[in-house]
Amino acid sequence: MSSILVYIESLGGQLPKSSLPVISAALKAKSVLSINTVIGVLIGGQGTDEAAKLASEYGLDKILFIKSENAENYMAASYASVFAQIAKDNNSTLLMGPASSKGRDFLPRVSEILDAPQASDVIEILAGYTFKRPMYAGNLIAEVELEGDIKVLTVRTSAFPQPEKLSVSEVTEINIPVLKDENSVFVSYDTVKNERPELGEADIIVSGGRALKSKENFESVMYPLADVLGAAIGASRAAVDSGYAPNDWQVGQTGKIVAPKLYIAVGISGAVQHLAGMKDSKVIVVINKDPEAPIFEIASYGLVGDLFTVVPELIEALKAAKL
Amino acid sequence: MKKIFVPLKRVPDWQLKVKPSADGLTIDQTNLKWIINTFDEIAVEEAIRIRDKGVGFTEVVLCMIGPKEGSEQLRSALAMGADRAIHIITDEDIDSSQATKILAHIVKRDNYDLVIIGKQAIDSDSGQTAQRLSVRLAYQQASFASKIDVDGESLTVVREVDGGLETLKLKLPAVVSTDLRLNEPRLRSLPGIVAAKKKPVEEIPMSDIPDVGSKKVKVRKLSVPPSRPAGQKVSSVSELISKLKEEKLIG
Ligand SMILES: Cc1cc2nc3c(=O)[nH]c(=O)nc-3n(C[C@H](O)[C@H](O)[C@H](O)COP(=O)(O)OP(=O)(O)OC[C@H]3O[C@@H](n4cnc5c(N)ncnc54)[C@H](O)[C@@H]3O)c2cc1C
Numbered sequence: 001m002s003s004i005l006v007y008i009e010s011l012g013g014q015l016p017k018s019s020l021p022v023i024s025a026a027l028k029a030k031s032v033l034s035i036n037t038v039i040g041v042l043i044g045g046q047g048t049d050e051a052a053k054l055a056s057e058y059g060l061d062k063i064l065f066i067k068s069e070n071a072e073n074y075m076a077a078s079y080a081s082v083f084a085q086i087a088k089d090n091n092s093t094l095l096m097g098p099a100s101s102k103g104r105d106f107l108p109r110v111s112e113i114l115d116a117p118q119a120s121d122v123i124e125i126l127a128g129y130t131f132k133r134p135m136y137a138g139n140l141i142a143e144v145e146l147e148g149d150i151k152v153l154t155v156r157t158s159a160f161p162q163p164e165k166l167s168v169s170e171v172t173e174i175n176i177p178v179l180k181d182e183n184s185v186f187v188s189y190d191t192v193k194n195e196r197p198e199l200g201e202a203d204i205i206v207s208g209g210r211a212l213k214s215k216e217n218f219e220s221v222m223y224p225l226a227d228v229l230g231a232a233i234g235a236s237r238a239a240v241d242s243g244y245a246p247n248d249w250q251v252g253q254t255g256k257i258v259a260p261k262l263y264i265a266v267g268i269s270g271a272v273q274h275l276a277g278m279k280d281s282k283v284i285v286v287i288n289k290d291p292e293a294p295i296f297e298i299a300s301y302g303l304v305g306d307l308f309t310v311v312p313e314l315i316e317a318l319k320a321a322k323l
Numbered sequence: 324m325k326k327i328f329v330p331l332k333r334v335p336d337w338q339l340k341v342k343p344s345a346d347g348l349t350i351d352q353t354n355l356k357w358i359i360n361t362f363d364e365i366a367v368e369e370a371i372r373i374r375d376k377g378v379g380f381t382e383v384v385l386c387m388i389g390p391k392e393g394s395e396q397l398r399s400a401l402a403m404g405a406d407r408a409i410h411i412i413t414d415e416d417i418d419s420s421q422a423t424k425i426l427a428h429i430v431k432r433d434n435y436d437l438v439i440i441g442k443q444a445i446d447s448d449s450g451q452t453a454q455r456l457s458v459r460l461a462y463q464q465a466s467f468a469s470k471i472d473v474d475g476e477s478l479t480v481v482r483e484v485d486g487g488l489e490t491l492k493l494k495l496p497a498v499v500s501t502d503l504r505l506n507e508p509r510l511r512s513l514p515g516i517v518a519a520k521k522k523p524v525e526e527i528p529m530s531d532i533p534d535v536g537s538k539k540v541k542v543r544k545l546s547v548p549p550s551r552p553a554g555q556k557v558s559s560v561s562e563l564i565s566k567l568k569e570e571k572l573i574g
Contacts, residue, residue, distance in 0.1 A: 076454065076457075076464050076466070077457075077463075077464065080458070100485055101467065101483075101484040101485040102484075102485070104450055104466075105454065105466050105467070105484075106454070108419070108450070108451035108452075108453075108454035108455050109454045109455070109457065109458050109464070111420070111451065111455065112420070112423065112454070112455035112458040112459060113458055115420070116539075117418065117420060117539035117540045118419070118449070118451055118540070119540065120448065120449045120450055120451065121448065130543060133448075134448065134548075135446065135447055135448055135545070136335070136337075136341050136350075136445070136446055136448070137337060137445060137448065138548065139340060139341055139547075139548075140341060140343060140350070140545045140546065140547060140548070141545070141546050141547075141548045142542050142544070142545050143542070143543045143544040143545075143546075144540055144541060144542050144543065145540075145541045145543050146539060146540060146541075147539045147540075147541065148539045181463075182494075183463050183493065183494035184463045184464070184465075184491060184492075184493050184494075185491065185492045185493075186489075186490075186491060187479070187490040187491060187492050188489070188490045189484075189486075189487065189488070189489045189490075190487050190488045190489075190490075191486045191487035192486070192487050204572070229573070237503065240504075241503075241504060246487065247469065247483050247487075247488065247504065248483075248484075248485065248486055248487050253445070253448070254442075254443075254502070254503055261572060262567070262570075262572045272337065272340075273337070279551065283567075283570055283572060284551075284554070285563065285567075296554075296556075298551050298554070299554040300551075300554040300555075301554060301555060301556075301557050301563055301566050301567075302554060302555070302556045302557065303556070303557050303558075303559075303560070303563055304556065310560060313560045314560050314563070314564075317560050317561060317564050318564070318573065321564055321568070321573055321574065322573075322574060
């Protein structure tokens with residue numbers, strides 16, 4: 001009996017909300033493709049058992065987890081070989097995971113190990129192992145059919161809903177050794193401390209572009225706007241390249257793909273690669289001084305004006321609206 | 324004497340909007356302009372910089388899989404300063420798994436120590452070839468690189484990942500995939516363009532490569548995504564606030 005194997009990302013006993021919709025995608029695939037069993041897999045160090053328990057509440061048929069010292073720091077090669085082994089052991093024919101930086105890194109390895117075709121960044125699951133995915137920076141949507149006994153997907157999680165709490169599944173620890181390769185060594189992970197919501201999880205995102213002109217301006221203009229809205233902060237590539245914002249905040253074809261309820265683009269022109277990352281947001285507000293800026297074409301509400309006067313005014317008005 | 328291998332893909336210029344062809348199976352070929360995939364151009368630049376550091380790498384070899392006309396983009400990459408090129412000639416549109424098999428064949432044939440390759444092609448946006456190649460060659464892997472330091476037999480690579488930056492140390496041989504912030508590719512100089520005309524390009528028909536396998540990722544339909552409903556301009560912050568209230572986005 002074949003099964004779907006879905007990689008569920010965990011981090012120190014927690015499940016990042018941004019990658020959870022992969023569970024919804026797996027359940028969708030189960031019904032569309034009439035596969036009997038969906039197995040969730042967690043791989044990690046400390047706390048992976050707790051994360052597995054959390055993952056068991058969403059109606060998957062089974063949860064397997066590997067808790068190993070050697071998996072404490074993510075390494076593409078070891079995660080891929082473990083995941084491929086679990087796929088073989090469970091006769092899995094459809095393998096999937098989130099198109100997060102880990103998923104994008106190790107799932108193509110799994111595909112190669114199993115000599116399987118892969119569809120990246122899947123946004124919709126159709127009958128007959130056909131999947132919708134964006135190509136050409138989202139300018140076109142492709143329907144691709146995968147052929148072969150085993151198929152692999154990375155899933156664009158912003159295109160699927162958060163999973164609902166359903167029946168509780170059985171959780172089993174498995175003991176496949178996680179090998180360490182001395183020729184690839186993890187040195188460090190430098191993360192930006194951030195009290196604000198994560199980009200992939202936020203209902204509201206405020207995003208700043210090159211027009212902010214400096215890191216200081218970015219902080220003094222965008223941060224207070226984010227804080228009054230309880231929003232996450234995003235940035236254009238130009239803003240990141242210029243050092244106004246950390247790389248992890250970049251929204252677009254080569255950054256984060258987001259679809260919040262409200263996206264406010266401030267001083268961003270609307271290059272196709274930026275739009276690729278945010279045009280599925282529910283409401284888009286644009287603040288730009290150039291009435292011809294292409295980003296106005298996708299704006300729900302566009303305000304032409306100088307951001308350095310408009311944004312402070314907006315912050316005051318939002319504060320007043322809260323009272 | 325170590326060698327760097329840089330695979331290249333020819334892709335439609337992103338500055339021109341692509342449209343589906345009439346049958347919806349590919350893109351409309353009229354008025355296309357072709358460029359080197361942005362991430363691959365960054366890979367060429369990085370390879371040249373590493374060679375020129377004098378840390379034991381002596382040669383940068385490019386490899387394009389694509390139609391004969393791709394030689395224009397291949398020459399343009401040679402003009403940046405790469406030493407020579409291999410052109411695997413085919414008119415077929417292959418998938419990542421097939422590309423991997425072709426590239427692995429050439430890497431094994433010539434014994435390259437370091438492969439630098441774009442993290443994705445900006446046409447298919449699949450982002451698989453680097454990782455697949457690393458598996459197939461049993462080379463170490465570092466994807467999404469924003470900084471590469473070479474030190475004798477090892478590489479220190481800073482990677483752009485969710486939440487920040489990760490640093491890995493790898494022993495050669497390795498496959499590294501490039502992110503946008505790795506470098507800014509140089510402009511071509513006139514002497515560079517002239518020199519590129521004389522650089523050796525080995526042409527190999529794809530049919531000469533063994534075991535490429537069949538294509539397993541098949542595009543059945545390309546379409547333009549639905550456009551957003553037309554929005555409206557607001558003339559003031561207070562009008563914007565009342566719209567956001569109507570949408571129940573603020574209290
Ligand atoms: C392969 C590739 C991948 C890419 N990936 C991404 C990606 O993932 N994400 C991304 O964002 N970009 C990406 N880019 C870059 C993209 O093409 C654009 O260069 C970039 O998005 C531009 O950023 P920007 O809008 O901030 O800057 P600009 O295009 O310079 O726009 C600045 C805007 O600010 C406005 N402005 C200026 N001053 C003011 C003011 N005082 N008040 C109000 N408005 C003002 C201007 O009218 C202008 O519209 C990619 C490019 C390539 C080639």
